[in-house]
Amino acid sequence: MTESTGAISLTPAERWRLLLGEAAQPSLQSALPATGGSVMAMDQALTWLYGRDGGALGTDALGRHGGSEASRLSVPEWINRIHELFPKETIERLERDAIERYAIDEVVTNLEVLERVEPNPTLLAAVMRTKHLMNPAVLAMARTLVAKVVGELIEKLARDIERSFSGRRHRQSLSRHGAANQFAARETVRRNLTHYDPQRRQLIVRQPLFFSQTRKRLQPWQIFLLVDQSGSMVGSVIHAAVTAACLWNLPGVRTHLITFDTQIVDLSDEVHDPVATLMQVQLGGGTDIGQAIAYAAQNIDVPKRAIVVAISDFFEGANPQVLLDQVASLLGQGTQVLGLAALDEVARPVFDRELASRLADLGAHVGAMTPGQLAGWLAEKLR
Known part of the structure; x- marks a missing residue:
């Protein structure tokens, strides 16, 4: 019998190991699976927080013993890691304990600390995950940091898009x-x-x-970027917003940006301002990809001049057959469909391969791309 923690399933022995800490390792060693990388990462994240009681070898209120060596994680790295490893309820408890119990208010509540932080994509992801915990002053500063990181990402991607869409003799x-x-x-x-x-x-x-010397003239096209806003997709959400902003400047292209969980939020009116877009995104929740595809289908003007890009891990929370039927309908009317399991600088996805394979069998393009690769793919299709 196992219990699921996010995308990770734990055996009873692994759960006890996390509860008791490193002190229980010798007693539980024989019962622990050989491959415990995820469990050790979870243990490191827990030790980073609860090992503060009485020092690195302290014990928290649950009786959990800290590890013998302090984890070398920054606050943004820790925030991002717990969002990757734990379910929503556990994340909320960990963040609440970090702030209320241990006064770890860096990034989240301490304006002076936030002012000294070097803007980077890791920080941006952490801000998006914790912005609901920030007071107005810190949130304003966080927005400034978000703008700096987004500006750097746009500058880099804009060059790729310019190369992909620039004119030729x-x-x-x-x-x-x-x-x-x-x-x-x-x-x-x-x-x-x-x-x-x-x-x-x-x-x-x-x-x-x-x-x-003429520039390529694009016939009017619609591009729909549908972005799964579950917690594991934060990197893809960031790059989708940046990509949408860059595409918005292209002549003859109307870009739609839509985020979804079990609800749909159409951010197309703010697509030119990726900072405002990202500060509106609410990470977490369920997943209904089929509903998002249906929403895009309703807003297509000319089916054969539309591209729908669904960015998701394809762990569909609703009926997958609805999603498959919607995609088949789009393909049947001549609309191109691209399913991206990841849209970021690494493009290393974790996704439901079975459902992705079924989408590919229908004729959809399925894969993982960097933003630059997506720009090149779109440029090829729009020619």
Whole structure:
């Protein structure tokens, strides 16, 4: 019999090991599975917090003994780790104990500490997970840090999008006028060969030709980014908001950003402001991907000029057949569907492979991408 902790299933021995701490390791060693990496990560997170009672070897109110070595985790790293390892109820208890019992108010409540923190993606993820605990002054400072990190991400992604969507010379399109860097030397020579003077051995160019420097013109398209806002998808939520903001600037492209759990929040009106978008996202809750797909389908203007990108771990909380039917319907009307199990700089997903495989069998594109790779994929489809 096992008990599920988030995506992790624990045996009774592993649960006792977490409750009692490192002191119980010798007694429980024979009962513990050989592969206990997740359990040890959970133990490290618990020791980081509860090992403070009486020092590194202290005992908390539950009788749990701390480990013999202090865990080297920063506050943002600890916040992110517990959100990856524990269920919602446990996370709330850990965060409450950290703030109320141990006064670990860095990032969450201490403005002076927050002002000294170096903005980085880890901090951004931690802020998103704990912003509901912040007082107004700290929240305002956190928003400033979020803006700095988002600005850096946008600057980097904008270059990738520019490369993917920038104009190219159309070599079949020639003009009699143009700049020097557009001069079509080979075509000019070929078209003026009739004016070659064999006596002087000179080619008289009566009409120089130039390539037409035109930018790709995109026919009107709709791109729907549907983002699962469960706690494990925080990295994908961040990069989806940044990607949507960059796509918003493209001519001929209307970008929709929709977050979902069991409810749907349409953030398309704020897509140009990713900071405002991220500060509105409420992480956690269930998952109803089929409902989000149906919402996108209702807002498509021209089916064959629409792309629906569902960003989720595909652990569907509702009836999966509804999701499959919705995707089949979209594909049948000519809409392109991309399922992303992760959208971040690492693109190492954890997802329901069985459901993802069934979506791929229907004809949907399924995988994991970095934001730059997604930009290239979209540019290819929009040509």
